Amino acid sequence: MPSLSEDELIARFFAPLAGSAGLGLADDAALLAMPPGHELVLTTDMLAAGVHFFADDPPGAIARKALRVNLSDLAAKGAAPSGFLLSLGLPQDWTEEWLAAFAAALGEDAKAYACPLLGGDTVRSPAGLTLSITALGAVPDGGMIRRTGVAEGDLLYVTGTIGDAALGMRLHRGDETDRVWISCLDSASRTHLRDRYLLPQPRLGLAEALRSSARAAMDISDGLAGDLAKMLRLAGMTADIGLGDVPLSDAARQALAQEPDLAATILSGGDDYEVLCAVPPAKAAAFEALAGQAGIAATALGRARRGDSPPIFRTGRGPVAFSALSYQHF
Amino acid sequence: MPSLSEDELIARFFAPLAGSAGLGLADDAALLAMPPGHELVLTTDMLAAGVHFFADDPPGAIARKALRVNLSDLAAKGAAPSGFLLSLGLPQDWTEEWLAAFAAALGEDAKAYACPLLGGDTVRSPAGLTLSITALGAVPDGGMIRRTGVAEGDLLYVTGTIGDAALGMRLHRGDETDRVWISCLDSASRTHLRDRYLLPQPRLGLAEALRSSARAAMDISDGLAGDLAKMLRLAGMTADIGLGDVPLSDAARQALAQEPDLAATILSGGDDYEVLCAVPPAKAAAFEALAGQAGIAATALGRARRGDSPPIFRTGRGPVAFSALSYQHF
Numbered sequence: 046m047p048s049l050s051e052d053e054l055i056a057r058f059f060a061p062l063a064g065s066a067g068l069g070l071a072d073d074a075a076l077l078a079m080p081p082g083h084e085l086v087l088t089t090d091m092l093a094a095g096v097h098f099f100a101d102d103p104p105g106a107i108a109r110k111a112l113r114v115n116l117s118d119l120a121a122k123g124a125a126p127s128g129f130l131l132s133l134g135l136p137q138d139w140t141e142e143w144l145a146a147f148a149a150a151l152g153e154d155a156k157a158y159a160c161p162l163l164g165g166d167t168v169r170s171p172a173g174l175t176l177s178i179t180a181l182g183a184v185p186d187g188g189m190i191r192r193t194g195v196a197e198g199d200l201l202y203v204t205g206t207i208g209d210a211a212l213g214m215r216l217h218r219g220d221e222t223d224r225v226w227i228s229c230l231d232s233a234s235r236t237h238l239r240d241r242y243l244l245p246q247p248r249l250g251l252a253e254a255l256r257s258s259a260r261a262a263m264d265i266s267d268g269l270a271g272d273l274a275k276m277l278r279l280a281g282m283t284a285d286i287g288l289g290d291v292p293l294s295d296a297a298r299q300a301l302a303q304e305p306d307l308a309a310t311i312l313s314g315g316d317d318y319e320v321l322c323a324v325p326p327a328k329a330a331a332f333e334a335l336a337g338q339a340g341i342a343a344t345a346l347g348r349a350r351r352g353d354s355p356p357i358f359r360t361g362r363g364p365v366a367f368s369a370l371s372y373q374h375f
Numbered sequence: 376m377p378s379l380s381e382d383e384l385i386a387r388f389f390a391p392l393a394g395s396a397g398l399g400l401a402d403d404a405a406l407l408a409m410p411p412g413h414e415l416v417l418t419t420d421m422l423a424a425g426v427h428f429f430a431d432d433p434p435g436a437i438a439r440k441a442l443r444v445n446l447s448d449l450a451a452k453g454a455a456p457s458g459f460l461l462s463l464g465l466p467q468d469w470t471e472e473w474l475a476a477f478a479a480a481l482g483e484d485a486k487a488y489a490c491p492l493l494g495g496d497t498v499r500s501p502a503g504l505t506l507s508i509t510a511l512g513a514v515p516d517g518g519m520i521r522r523t524g525v526a527e528g529d530l531l532y533v534t535g536t537i538g539d540a541a542l543g544m545r546l547h548r549g550d551e552t553d554r555v556w557i558s559c560l561d562s563a564s565r566t567h568l569r570d571r572y573l574l575p576q577p578r579l580g581l582a583e584a585l586r587s588s589a590r591a592a593m594d595i596s597d598g599l600a601g602d603l604a605k606m607l608r609l610a611g612m613t614a615d616i617g618l619g620d621v622p623l624s625d626a627a628r629q630a631l632a633q634e635p636d637l638a639a640t641i642l643s644g645g646d647d648y649e650v651l652c653a654v655p656p657a658k659a660a661a662f663e664a665l666a667g668q669a670g671i672a673a674t675a676l677g678r679a680r681r682g683d684s685p686p687i688f689r690t691g692r693g694p695v696a697f698s699a700l701s702y703q704h705f
Contacts, residue, residue: 050701052605071609072522073448073593074418074512079409088404089509091462091496118403132421132462132507166421172502177462179419179509182404192402263403275382279401371380 049141051167058148064128064161075163077127079183085127086182086189088118094136094174099217104143105150106243107176112154114266115180116247117318121264123190123256124182126160126249132177134170158249190255190262190322195280199260199323199349202332204248204341206294207269211314212307213242226304234296241294245318251343254335255322262322268313271371272321273346274355283352288312288360292344308365312358315371323349379471381497388478394458394491405493407457413513415457418448421507424466429547430504434473435480436573437506442484444596445510446577447648451594453520453586454512456490456579462507464500488579520585520592520652525610529590529653529679532662534578534671536624537599541644542637543572556634564626571624575648581673584665585652592652598643601701602651603676604685613682618642618690622674638695642688645701653679 049057060070066077079085090111094100098107112129119126131151135144155161160180195201215223216230216238227235255262261280265272269291277283288308293301301307324332329345336343358365379387390400396407409415422441424430442459449456461481465474485491490510525531545553546560546568557565585592591610595602599621607613618638623631631637654662659675666673688695 068521072452074416074452074454074519076514076519077415077417078516079415085407085409085415086404087407087460087493087511089460089462089494089496089507091464091498091500091505091507093464093498093500093502093505095501096499122402122404124404130417130419130509132419132509134421134423134505136502163417164419166419166507168421168423169426170421170423170502170505171425172423172466172500172505175421175423175464175500175502175505177419177421177496177507179460179462181417184406186408189404189406191398 054167058144059162059165062148062152062155062162064163066128066163070164077163082186083183084186084189086119086122086124086184087179088115089177089179090114091177100174102243104147108147108151109154109244111176111178112151113245113247114318115178116158116160116249117245117264119180119182120247120249120251121262121320122184123188123252124184125252126158127181127183128161128163129178129180130163131165133165133167134175135167136170136173188256190259192261192263192276193279194261195277195282195323195349196260197349197351199325200329201284201323201346201349202343203269203292203319203321203346204251204343205319206292206297207317207319208297208311208314209238209241209294210316211310212297212300213238214316215310217242226300226307229303230296230299234299237294237296242316247318248320248341250339251320251336251341254332254339257335258324258328258332259322260325262320265317265319265321266315267371268315269317270312270358270367274370276321277349277356281351282349283354284347284349284356286347286356286358288358288365290346292342308360309367312365313367313370384497388474389492389495392478392482392485392492394493396458396493400494407493410513412516414516414519416449416452416454416512416514416519417509418445419507419509420444424504432573434477438477438481439484439574441506441508442481443575443577444648445508446488446490446579447575447594449510449512450577450579450581451592451650453518453582454514455582456488457511457513458491458493459508459510460493461495463495463497464505465497466500466503518586520589522591522593522606523609524591525607525612525653525679526590527679527681529655530659531614531676531679532652532654532673533599533622533649533676534581534673535649536622536627537647537649538627538641538644539568539571539624540646541640542627542630543568544646545640547572556630556637559633560626560629564629567624567626572646577648578650578671580669581650581666581671584662584669587665588654588658588662589652590655592650595647595649595651596645597701598645599647600642600688600697604700606651607679607686611681612679613684614677614679614686616677616686616688618688618695620676638690639697642695643697643700
């Protein structure tokens with residue numbers, strides 16, 4: 046454990062990441078003026094070693110993932126990032142090298158996503174590395190897209206591809222039961238799945254499309270099946286989705302062809318950090334056009350219909366059977 | 376470990392604490408409208424078992440402390456609380472009984488301090504209980520009191536009494552070396568010191584006095600000696616303080632009379648969560664009157680003067696010697 050005081054640690058590693066609202070991280074608090082006519086959108090996510098990442102994941106990947114899972118929430122709400130606060134619990138065996146790599150990557154992402162560090166807290170965490178990030182964003186007054194409000198007949202869209210991260214996690218873990226399908230993937234596919242597990246891509250570019258066209262939205266963090274069920278249940282809706290209509294990467298397709306039972310992992314394994322939204326049919330063309338202009342693939346899965354049961358995902362062999370619709374946190 | 380899903384856990388224990396901005400904790404994010412003409416003040420603190428509290432401290436005390444240390448930062452900045460977000464990492468052996476007591480106490484404090492729960496995240500924390508709270512407050516535009524800006528001749532004030540929590544922590548730990556002074560305390564004094572360690576009292580009532588009269592302020596979390604040194608150093612100032620001018624509780628006085636070496640613990644042990652501020656002499660009377668109206672004791676320790684060295688605390692036996700000016704986080 047290096048012999049740095051907390052102040053030295055902040056000055057060396059984190060002050061360079063601070064935006065003007067962070068006051069150089071030399072005060073007790075940050076000070077943020079909201080742009081007129083805007084409301085504040087707030088989200089927080091905690092990540093713990095052994096649960097949300099492996100302790101030996103690259104420090105830069107841990108930093109980026111912690112920030113990006115929060116940015117993904119802002120993206121799904123139609124918000125533009127304003128900044129973030131970081132609470133960092135460092136284990137006994139932390140090194141300056143580890144922290145330098147962590148802070149450098151965090152700084153790169155903060156810059157790339159125009160989301161400066163506003164403040165934070167750094168503590169000892171005897172139990173192991175733990176991080177919590179609170180991200181703030183701004184939406185025009187009344188512009189935040191809620192999770193509630195899906196209406197009958199709305200088109201259900203997802204961005205990007207589904208299931209890559211969940212497969213990437215199994216690949217990373219490398220259990221014996223997964224040996225066959227993993228061995229059938231080419232090297233580019235393995236890299237793709239691993240990257241998708243390590244590095245979420247928050248869909249911040251979708252904000253305008255969501256605000257102008259979506260009736261409801263959320264980010265997919267616990268798996269498409271469970272998160273879609275949550276969004277639909279709030280509105281008394283359900284849906285029938287064909288597995289063939291769920292956008293999959295080439296790598297996920299290869300894996301699924303080899304091992305059809307991976308459908309449940311793809312749909313419920315979580316860590317996708319894609320946006321799921323409901324768009325009225327009259328606005329679908331405009332939504333797709335705006336998403337396309339932002340360079341974000343948006344795929345219609347199906348339509349919402351009245352019903353109490355969770356959505357069904359159908360394959361040629363029948364409905365996909367899940368042991369659980371979502372990643373289970375507890 | 377109870378078999379509750381994260382959603383059930385949130386609905387049962389935390390949704391009752393949510394303010395309207397928290398959207399019933401059923402969305403990905405909270406939505407907060409700032410009052411016109413106000414800026415947002417943000418602060419975050421992480422607490423880990425074995426560092427900031429003992430794992431067997433009462434769950435309600437852990438909850439209250441986590442919220443109150445953040446409210447103390449808002450108080451020192453002259454801000455009024457708007458709400459908070461909670462990240463909670465639960466150890467493997469959590470129980471519903473523990474969580475119910477934690478949430479009930481948190482809810483009582485959220486109500487008492489008009490600081491509703493806006494959102495949060497609950498995760499497994501294999502390494503042990505870890506919490507992070509981000510608190511938000513509002514100040515009139517330009518009204519936040521910074522830590523910087525102490526001027527020569529400013530009176531240095533502290534609220535409440537100093538050192539109780541640091542003594543309370545040693546009392547709680549009960550090391551053999553502390554046996555003599557602890558055994559000389561009466562039962563009321565022991566209870567007082569323990570309570571001050573377990574339950575900080577954020578001085579939110581001081582906000583108006585600070586905004587109208589203080590040039591600089593911070594909350595004392597790492598000990599008066601180190602925190603005063605930080606505030607003065609930012610302005611190129613120092614001070615000579617008589618230990619007799621530092622406000623002490625009767626319990627701390629008893630302990631100090633028994634064991635004069637406790638002066639260093641009292642001044643540098645931390646966990647006071649009192650406000651330290653610098654007030655121009657012309658505003659001192661108004662400051663004291665407003666603090667008095669708020670029912671908060673404010674004691675002048677001395678005056679700021681130019682100088683590079685840390686402030687000195689003098690007793691009849693000479694300056695207090697510190698092994699470290701502040702609680703050392705690392």
